[in-house]
Amino acid sequence: MKLAPASIPYRAFQKTASLGITLVFIASIGAGVRLGSPTFLLLVGGILVATVIYEIAYYKRFEYELTDDTFDIRSGVFSRREREIPYGRIQNVDISRNVVQRLVGLSAVNIETAGGGSTEAVMQYVSPLEATRLQQDIRRHKRGESTEHRTGAETDSEQSERHDDEELLFEIAPSELALAGVLSFDPRVPGLILAVFTGSIPFISPIIPVDAPPLVLIVIFAVLLAGGIVLAWIVGAISAVVNYWGFRLTRSEDELRYERGLLQRYSGTIPFDKIQAMTIKDNPLKRRAGYATLAVETAGYAPGQASGRGSEAAVPIASRTRVEALADEIAPYEPPTFTQPPKRIRRRYLARYLIALGVLTAVLYGLATWVVTTWSVPWYLPLLAVVVTPIAAHYKWLHRGYSLGENHLITRNGFWSRETKLVAYYRIQTVIDSRTIFQRRWSVATVIADTAGSLSLLGTDAAAVDIDQQDAQELREELTERLRVALADRRRARSGGFEWLSEDDGEPPAEMAAEQPLDRTTPDETVPDQAVDEQASTDPDESQTVDEQSSTSSDSDAENNDQKQTDQDDSPDSKR
Amino acid sequence: MNTLHPRIRIVWIFRAVILGAIVGAIGVGLSTVFAVSPILPVAFAVFVVILGVIHAILRYRNWRYVVGEDAIYLERGVLTEVRTEVPLVRIQHVDSRRSAFERLVGLASTVVYTAGSRGADVTIPGLTPENADGLRTTLKQLVIDTDGEDAV
Numbered sequence: 001m002k003l004a005p006a007s008i009p010y011r012a013f014q015k016t017a018s019l020g021i022t023l024v025f026i027a028s029i030g031a032g033v034r035l036g037s038p039t040f041l042l043l044v045g046g047i048l049v050a051t052v053i054y055e056i057a058y059y060k061r062f063e064y065e066l067t068d069d070t071f072d073i074r075s076g077v078f079s080r081r082e083r084e085i086p087y088g089r090i091q092n093v094d095i096s097r098n099v100v101q102r103l104v105g106l107s108a109v110n111i112e113t114a115g116g117g118s119t120e121a122v123m124q125y126v127s128p129l130e131a132t133r134l135q136q137d138i139r140r141h142k143r144g145e146s147t148e149h150r151t152g153a154e155t156d157s158e159q160s161e162r163h164d165d166e167e168l169l170f171e172i173a174p175s176e177l178a179l180a181g182v183l184s185f186d187p188r189v190p191g192l193i194l195a196v197f198t199g200s201i202p203f204i205s206p207i208i209p210v211d212a213p214p215l216v217l218i219v220i221f222a223v224l225l226a227g228g229i230v231l232a233w234i235v236g237a238i239s240a241v242v243n244y245w246g247f248r249l250t251r252s253e254d255e256l257r258y259e260r261g262l263l264q265r266y267s268g269t270i271p272f273d274k275i276q277a278m279t280i281k282d283n284p285l286k287r288r289a290g291y292a293t294l295a296v297e298t299a300g301y302a303p304g305q306a307s308g309r310g311s312e313a314a315v316p317i318a319s320r321t322r323v324e325a326l327a328d329e330i331a332p333y334e335p336p337t338f339t340q341p342p343k344r345i346r347r348r349y350l351a352r353y354l355i356a357l358g359v360l361t362a363v364l365y366g367l368a369t370w371v372v373t374t375w376s377v378p379w380y381l382p383l384l385a386v387v388v389t390p391i392a393a394h395y396k397w398l399h400r401g402y403s404l405g406e407n408h409l410i411t412r413n414g415f416w417s418r419e420t421k422l423v424a425y426y427r428i429q430t431v432i433d434s435r436t437i438f439q440r441r442w443s444v445a446t447v448i449a450d451t452a453g454s455l456s457l458l459g460t461d462a463a464a465v466d467i468d469q470q471d472a473q474e475l476r477e478e479l480t481e482r483l484r485v486a487l488a489d490r491r492r493a494r495s496g497g498f499e500w501l502s503e504d505d506g507e508p509p510a511e512m513a514a515e516q517p518l519d520r521t522t523p524d525e526t527v528p529d530q531a532v533d534e535q536a537s538t539d540p541d542e543s544q545t546v547d548e549q550s551s552t553s554s555d556s557d558a559e560n561n562d563q564k565q566t567d568q569d570d571s572p573d574s575k576r
Numbered sequence: 577m578n579t580l581h582p583r584i585r586i587v588w589i590f591r592a593v594i595l596g597a598i599v600g601a602i603g604v605g606l607s608t609v610f611a612v613s614p615i616l617p618v619a620f621a622v623f624v625v626i627l628g629v630i631h632a633i634l635r636y637r638n639w640r641y642v643v644g645e646d647a648i649y650l651e652r653g654v655l656t657e658v659r660t661e662v663p664l665v666r667i668q669h670v671d672s673r674r675s676a677f678e679r680l681v682g683l684a685s686t687v688v689y690t691a692g693s694r695g696a697d698v699t700i701p702g703l704t705p706e707n708a709d710g711l712r713t714t715l716k717q718l719v720i721d722t723d724g725e726d727a728v
Binding site for chain 2: 429430431432436440450451452480483484487
């Protein structure tokens with residue numbers, strides 16, 4: 001298969017446009033190049049022709065193919081690259097289209113795998129129809145169904161069928177979108193403005209009366225600062241609205257699908273068995289209004305994560321009940337009953353806040369005494385905050401807690417921005433119990449359940465902070481035990497399905513052996529019985545595994561559910 | 577519970593001395609540039625070395641590890657005590673490595689990797705090369721036995 005032919009002019013245009021801007025910039029700063037000179041025009045023309053030729057070659061040499069068990073890409077003009085990506089390794093498939101791409105009918109497809117800091121396969125560009133076909137076919141292949149003999153006509157009917165089996169989980173309401181805009185404040189923007197501002201001081205300084213009284217200077221500064229904040233807020237609001245325009249989250253039987261974006265349209269899939277953790281976030285404003293944010297973490301590199309926007313499948317804002325219902329739908333969990341840290345720890349938080357305030361006051365006092373002597377700095381202002389520190393300390397304590405559910409560890413932290421994290425026991429990687437020198441004074445400890453989630457890189461693992469040392473030790477042992485039991489259950493549920501496969505593998509290099517499981521980990525509680533039953537009864541291929549189910553159906557309900565799901569998912573593996 | 581090889585203290589103390597030397601060199605350099613007495617930076621460097629030596633000794637005392645039936649358990653840390661439990665099923669791969677310092681005193685480390693975001697944290701230093709290789713082989717065997725199907 002080839003890319004869309006329209007991608008040649010589009011890519012050429014894309015490349016030359018940035019080049020053109022650079023050239024104009026170089027010419028404008030007067031590097032001795034005149035825009036109209038024949039040599040310059042010749043150079044530009046030459047580059048243009050070279051780019052077009054390169055893009056034609058790129059198009060000619062880019063081939064992809066969906067084979068039975070791998071997605072193959074052969075690409076590269078000068079250095080060739082041939083890749084075979086096993087379907088089981090694919091974490092998610094994302095489609096994005098910006099305004100221009102939508103006008104000319106192109107889509108970019110990004111295929112993500114676990115590990116690695118970047119997208120595994122970038123396909124620029126295919127037609128929108130082909131993009132959705134790829135997304136569906138990869139999904140289908142992952143489940144082990146064959147798609148080879150399908151014709152174009154069938155694609156359409158299957159497409160409508162696909163929409164039938166998709167269940168709408170979440171659709172952003174206009175009010176929620178507006179709220180998401182209002183509540184989003186991008187802290188990076190003031191920094192950017194500051195950078196631009198300091199660069200433009202030579203232009204602005206003549207306007208500012210230098211010999212003005214300090215009060216005027218302060219007012220000007222305050223106005224500029226306020227303006228910056230308002231601007232940042234407006235920019236944040238616009239970008240949130242543009243990003244989450246028409247946000248939809250749907251589920252089919254084994255994956256989540258999201259769609260969003262006004263100018264650039266994103267859509268992607270997240271298989272349930274790749275979900276590592278979920279986070280529900282709120283702050284006092286959202287809590288008061290009864291709203292919250294939901295993020296879903298996978299082990300793969302999520303696009304846009306580098307820019308700090310977090311996981312793509314995040315629900316920017318929705319009423320708390322909706323968010324909780326949605327989380328429950330993705331991974332059923334029982335309402336948590338949080339175990340809180342000991343009450344004495346509030347004194348520690350109080351002391352911490354007081355020390356912080358003390359340091360701030362001291363710094364301001366130092367400023368007022370030695371640096372700024374012309375006017376009085378209100379250095380005592382932070383001391384007013386002393387009144388609220390007990391409240392802050394209390395809430396910090398109140399929000400902290402952990403809960404051991406049947407299948408999940410749930411932790412909650414944060415005094416202002418409160419984060420509730422859900423981690424399934426079988427997703428825990430390591431359990432870490434740490435005590436700093438200060439924590440030891442209060443005889444408390446922190447227990448962290450580390451997962452392979454990509455957001456964890458930012459240090460937001462599920463953590464039970466400041467719990468009693470005795471509890472910490474018990475929790476650590478309990479978590480390891482529950483992880484062991486959960487894994488054993490999952491393995492038992494799966495046994496017979498493909499046990500022989502792992503023996504067949506012999507002794508691959510350690511890394512490979514450990515990587516193998518990725519594609520065999522299966523969702524358990526994420527899919528309700530109903531969907532599984534439907535699947536089992538409609539799919540003739542499943543008859544052989546259905547027998548196995550009935551033989552072990554004496555297990556508990558939850559396990560039974562697990563059983564069906566895993567069998568159904570694994571049967572293709574064993575057939576291969 | 578296993579302790580580390582006592583010679584690991586030499587490695588850590590050596591590191592502290594080097595750090596102290598660097599700090600001292602920078603300090604003395606600065607003091608010559610600003611034409612002040614170099615006593616203060618030298619004293620500071622000595623202080624750094626003393627702290628480093630105490631830290632190294634305490635660190636050695638607090639280090640414990642044990643390879644259990646289905647998990648590796650490690651206990652370590654001076655200012656922050658950390659206890660890590662690494663289930664064997666979660667191990668992605670195991671390295672044994674020897675830095676230049678370690679080679680000087682005839683020691684080696686074993687590094688256990690998991691898919692977790694803090695995975696590379698699990699390093700067991702201060703093993704004899706034979707022990708490090710032995711540990712790696714034992715872990716490999718245990719990992720294969722526990723059937724690492726669920727590593728991620």
